[in-house]
Amino acid sequence: MNREIELISQTAKQLSETISNLNNNIVDLYENMDRSSLTIDERSELILIYQALNELSEGVESLKFLGKPVREEGQLKKNSNGRYILGEHELTSGHPIEVFDEDGNVFYQSRIEHSGGDYYIVSLGRGVPIKNIRCRIR
Known part of the structure; x- marks a missing residue:
């Protein structure tokens, strides 16, 4: 460091x-x-x-x-019950997450929420699809 x-x-x-x-x-x-x-x-x-x-x-x-140590990093995937996962970790409403910003080459803190039948990342907004977005969790 x-x-x-x-x-x-x-x-x-x-x-x-x-x-x-x-x-x-x-x-x-x-x-x-x-x-x-x-x-x-x-x-x-x-x-x-x-x-x-x-x-x-x-x-x-x-x-x-x-x-806290980073427990998992990768792309968000949707599992069979409609929830998003990162590695082995299932994410539900309120779960803290760090989202990668390619323009700034940095992770920033946000959280997962649910609305209108699907999940979204608060900092990205409700209309932004989150499948395959690079994230990490601690």
Whole structure:
């Protein structure tokens, strides 16, 4: 792995752990706090902190996702029961997936969903057929 990428990855992991710890501490404080004694400004600030931590938690989940090993890479195929598979893995609604972008020569994160009798990849849109699209799962 490129040294700069390795350094960024290590820093992101440390940041992820710090945010997770902060989030746990804030949730504990929030759940055990007598909010009725707070002023309007204090309650407003508390709500903003809580909302910001929820958004940071989404980033933490993305960083955790990157830490998982790639389990399978290849082209999506449709099996006999109408679901898509990647290797031995059957994919259903909500399944996270990385889609290969040939123009950018990069994988980007998305998920599988179902609508109108078939599955689609959210980032590609409902009208885009997904059979034989290059993907990977972690």
